[in-house]
Every structure is written in C-alpha cells, then in structure tokens.
Amino acid sequence: MVSNVDWLSRLLAIVSVRGWLEIRCAYGAPWNVTYTDSAAGEMPYHVLLRGHAVLDDPVTRQTTPLQAGDIVLFPHGSAHVLRDVSGDAPARTHERRLLNELVLSENDGQGERFDMLCGRFAIDAPHDRWMRHYLPSTLVVRAGMHGTSPAADHLAGLVDLMRTESADERLGGYAMLNALSSALFALVLRVSGESDEPPPGLLALAGHPRLAPAIAAMLADPARAWTLPELSGLCSMSRATFMRHFQDGLGRSSAEFLQDVRMSLAVNELRRPGLATEVVADRVGYRSVAAFRRVFTQWMGMTPGEWRRSIGVGGSR
Numbered sequence: 411m412v413s414n415v416d417w418l419s420r421l422l423a424i425v426s427v428r429g430w431l432e433i434r435c436a437y438g439a440p441w442n443v444t445y446t447d448s449a450a451g452e453m454p455y456h457v458l459l460r461g462h463a464v465l466d467d468p469v470t471r472q473t474t475p476l477q478a479g480d481i482v483l484f485p486h487g488s489a490h491v492l493r494d495v496s497g498d499a500p501a502r503t504h505e506r507r508l509l510n511e512l513v514l515s516e517n518d519g520q521g522e523r524f525d526m527l528c529g530r531f532a533i534d535a536p537h538d539r540w541m542r543h544y545l546p547s548t549l550v551v552r553a554g555m556h557g558t559s560p561a562a563d564h565l566a567g568l569v570d571l572m573r574t575e576s577a578d579e580r581l582g583g584y585a586m587l588n589a590l591s592s593a594l595f596a597l598v599l600r601v602s603g604e605s606d607e608p609p610p611g612l613l614a615l616a617g618h619p620r621l622a623p624a625i626a627a628m629l630a631d632p633a634r635a636w637t638l639p640e641l642s643g644l645c646s647m648s649r650a651t652f653m654r655h656f657q658d659g660l661g662r663s664s665a666e667f668l669q670d671v672r673m674s675l676a677v678n679e680l681r682r683p684g685l686a687t688e689v690v691a692d693r694v695g696y697r698s699v700a701a702f703r704r705v706f707t708q709w710m711g712m713t714p715g716e717w718r719r720s721i722g723v724g725g726s727r
Contacts, residue, residue: 427533427595431588450487456527460523463495512587621645628668636664676702681721
C-alpha cells in the first residue's frame, strides 16, 4: 500500500521550491555563454526552444549535445558553458528588457538560429542540501520526445506554454511564467524518475520496483519508528541485501535518509511561533527531547532554540 504513496509530492511539501524566469536568448551562431557557480540554494535551468547547442562541463570536461525540446537543470548550481556546435568565437551580444520583465539577449551572429529560456529555482537553507545529497549535478531531460511517456508529453506542453507566454507579453505573463517555472521543477523530476535510465540518486532509487516501497514508507510516515526488518520486508529483501542496495543506490543509509526527512520537517515546524520543542520532537518521531536536540544540533550545527533565534521566531527552547 505504501508503494502507491506520491513520494515526490511528499518531498516537495517538505522542501519548498520557488522558480522564476530571467532571460530569453535569441542567437545566431556563433555564440557562447559562460555561467559561474550559483549562489547557495540556487539551481539554474535552461529550456531549449529552437536549434542545437553543446553543454560543456568545466569540471569533468564532458560535452553534451543538446537540441530543441531539451531541458537542462543544475541541482548543485554548478558552473557550465553553453555554446553553438561550431566552437567559433562568439558574436557580440546586446540585451534589452521586455514588457513582461524578461531580459532579451540577442547577438549579431548570422548562423543557425538558437532560442532558449533561462531561469533558476531556489530552495532555502537547510533544505538545499537535498539537491546536493540526492540529485546529480546535472539533469538533462528530453522533453521534445513526444509520445515517449505521458509525463514527457505534459512537460512538452508546459514548455510550449512557456514559449508562448515569454513571446506574447500579455497581461500577467511574467507572473504566469514564474508559476510555470515552479511546475517545471516537479515535471523535470517526474520525467527523469520515470525514464528508462533515471539519473543516479533519489530518482533512480524511488523508481526502483524493489526499493521504492521503503522510500515511499519513510516519506509517508517519517515519525514512525521504522526498523530495518520492516523496511527490508516492504522491499521483499533480506536486511543485508536491502542495506547494500539502498546504500549503493543513494550513497546514504536508510537511517540517514529517514533522519534527513525528520530534520527537514523539524526545521519547518520550528518556524511556527510558540510551538514547543517537545511538540516538534514528538511530531517528527522522537520521544526523547534530549535525543531530538542532540540529532538536530548535529544536523544543523545549532540547537533548535538557536535556529529559531537565527530566523527571528520565538518559542519554547
């Protein structure tokens, strides 16, 4: 029964993600755009609307060909380069602000036309650690492959709507684009997780037919005192096999995953003024307040009371 839990909605209810669109690029080859490391908690994304491009990773020195319909997300905020396929010196660019608050970046290139939307997602600390710990540094989704799955078709439809709203400059268009950006994040994760070869980490593990029940169970009822026999039983595995596959797939144990879920929930609960720490501890699965304070301090680097004071929230220590 727990395997049917919508784990992604559960996670996004804990880890709130905001999105906004920043710039529309309309270039003729040759062109080249370099992006530096993003601020903590920020994840840039690019939606390719027309033409072809090459993604260069300056750390791994890997190159990835891209085409219209592709969406690239950088969960770790990593530096990267996008360029046309020629690799020639880029043409001069110039920018202007549109009526819908977008910045339009154009150049003097006369080669193949290229069009893309660029924006970013933001997750407040400490929830941004979910992206670093559980998602790969780069996600590439082929949304232009219509008919591959219902989720891919929905994503392609969302991209078409973003294209229209970014070009027409209609009333409320910028607000619509930012709302669509937030939906884009959830759809990108859904399509990635449902692909034949999901990226390593949480998306692959949650889509694994044998291991998914454990992920779903812990997200559905994190306050429960889950044991290894219970979790491995849900997955029809021995304890040793379950522990090995979970650790190999996620890079973290099931106990560490459950702790991350509980502490993320605790952070949210502690934002509520006047809510006693004892109540928060109980809600996230700790019967001992001392144990909760110890784990929270190790996880956050400060006590629950210090965390509350740092964000200006009053409450019981």
